[in-house]
Amino acid sequence: MAFEFTEEQEMFRESVREFCERRIVPLGLTLEETKEIPQEIKKGMAELGLLACTASPDYGGSGLNAVSAGVIAEELGRADPTGSIPVFYLVQASWGFLLNKYGTEEAKKEIFPKVISGDWFLGIATTEADAGSDVVGTSMTIKKASDGFIVNGEKMYISGVREAATGGGGHVTIAHQTPKQGSRGMTVFYFPLTAEGVTPTYISDLGREGISCGGFTADDVKIPSHYIIGEENRGFHIIHEGYEFARALIAVICASSGLKSLENGMNYIKERKVFGTAIGKFEEINFRLAEHYTRLCALRDMGYKALWLIDKEQEGKASRFEVSKAVAMAKMFASDWACNAINDVMQWQGAFGYSKECVDQAAWRAVRSFALAEGSREIMKMIVARELLGKDFIAYK
Numbered sequence: 001m002a003f004e005f006t007e008e009q010e011m012f013r014e015s016v017r018e019f020c021e022r023r024i025v026p027l028g029l030t031l032e033e034t035k036e037i038p039q040e041i042k043k044g045m046a047e048l049g050l051l052a053c054t055a056s057p058d059y060g061g062s063g064l065n066a067v068s069a070g071v072i073a074e075e076l077g078r079a080d081p082t083g084s085i086p087v088f089y090l091v092q093a094s095w096g097f098l099l100n101k102y103g104t105e106e107a108k109k110e111i112f113p114k115v116i117s118g119d120w121f122l123g124i125a126t127t128e129a130d131a132g133s134d135v136v137g138t139s140m141t142i143k144k145a146s147d148g149f150i151v152n153g154e155k156m157y158i159s160g161v162r163e164a165a166t167g168g169g170g171h172v173t174i175a176h177q178t179p180k181q182g183s184r185g186m187t188v189f190y191f192p193l194t195a196e197g198v199t200p201t202y203i204s205d206l207g208r209e210g211i212s213c214g215g216f217t218a219d220d221v222k223i224p225s226h227y228i229i230g231e232e233n234r235g236f237h238i239i240h241e242g243y244e245f246a247r248a249l250i251a252v253i254c255a256s257s258g259l260k261s262l263e264n265g266m267n268y269i270k271e272r273k274v275f276g277t278a279i280g281k282f283e284e285i286n287f288r289l290a291e292h293y294t295r296l297c298a299l300r301d302m303g304y305k306a307l308w309l310i311d312k313e314q315e316g317k318a319s320r321f322e323v324s325k326a327v328a329m330a331k332m333f334a335s336d337w338a339c340n341a342i343n344d345v346m347q348w349q350g351a352f353g354y355s356k357e358c359v360d361q362a363a364w365r366a367v368r369s370f371a372l373a374e375g376s377r378e379i380m381k382m383i384v385a386r387e388l389l390g391k392d393f394i395a396y397k
């Protein structure tokens with residue numbers, strides 16, 4: 001087994017890290033106040049080829065594989081304690097991967113150049129007020145019309161709604177096309193948030209405030225046929241490849257955000273003296289450090305293993321099942337392990353750790369979202385159990 005990045009990936013990491021240190025780290029927690037990622041940061045990321053980095057060079061993309069996309073995710077997870085830029089990045093890399101693999105030429109030529117340049121946003125919108133984990137419970141419908149498709153329904157808890165509704169772009173979406181066929185009647189498509197008949201809504205999240213969260217209603221929204229992604233009525237299967245890409249990146253982001261927080265904690269516990277002793281000497285503290293560090297390094301490895309398997313699958317050398325299981329294993333405890341580590345770093349910093357000035361509390365709020373976003377911890381358990389025991393052991397079937 002090779003536990004190595006290629007020389008090219010290492011060099012790429014260095015240039016991403018240099019960008020992060022120069023442009024993102026100085027932002028500190030400002031994104032929590034401005035509630036948006038500055039356009040010059042998006043443009044800087046675009047210049048480095050980080051946006052929708054999985055899109056093929058045919059459409060202006062960097063054509064990165066999953067492991068290389070993970071390298072960017074890791075560096076962004078370290079650099080932005082608010083978690084906003086990692087989220088902005090990861091959805092576009094993951095759903096760009098799906099669009100690149102299954103989208104039509106016409107759609108890719110239209111959408112990718114604008115996303116890759118940082119002008120448009122590309123997100124994912126499957127969740128509804130009454131259907132999150134249960135994608136088949138979706139109420140949104142898509143119907144064939146004489147010259148395209150008509151979409152009706154409502155999505156909720158969607159990242160990047162303001163970015164797409166005001167700046168341009170849209171979301172990869174799923175809806176029932178043949179409702180009586182259940183999961184075999186769902187279709188995936190690109191849904192532009194600037195289309196006529198779309199009304200955006202907004203909600204306020206606990207963290208990652210530099211990227212918006214909200215929803216939208218679609219009232220007889222007309223979309224062209226070339227926005228359909230993959231085969232009609234096959235969407236339920238197709239969409240999981242996008243989720244899996246995103247989940248593996250999330251595992252890496254949780255690991256790097258947690259490890260960055262532990263670095264902050266280490267600096268603190270080496271300096272802070274209580275009862276005349278640096279608190280880093282107390283085993284109650286340094287044993288916890290050792291445990292968190294070990295867990296987060298394991299998480300990082302699991303995240304990269306999942307990404308590596310995604311790459312193998314594209315070469316026909318790994319099965320869907322292997323990928324699903326490895327991804328779910330990597331994401332299952334990603335948020336919990338990172339949150340637990342960051343929570344202890346906050347505790348080590350005493351009262352300061354509970355203040356809004358402490359960067360770690362923002363990181364905690366950000367990684368907490370990943371116990372839900374792109375598939376909850378419980379759903380990850382369900383997937384692993386299903387792969388171990390077989391489909392007959394899914395309780396609701």
Ligand SMILES: Cc1cc2nc3c(=O)[nH]c(=O)nc-3n(C[C@H](O)[C@H](O)[C@H](O)COP(=O)(O)OP(=O)(O)OC[C@H]3O[C@@H](n4cnc5c(N)ncnc54)[C@H](O)[C@@H]3O)c2cc1C
Nearest residue numbers: 124125126127132133157158159369372373374375376378
């Ligand atoms: C910050 C944030 C950003 C998000 N961004 C997006 C986005 O951009 N696009 C998008 O489409 N969605 C997004 N989501 C939504 C996210 O994908 C859903 O929250 C998630 O899929 C869970 O769906 P739900 O919230 O409807 O919970 P439900 O599906 O209603 O589940 C409720 C609870 O029950 C648990 N549960 C469900 N089934 C089982 C089971 N079989 N056994 C045990 N427990 C179970 C769940 O894990 C959860 O804890 C975002 C969520 C958050 C918090």
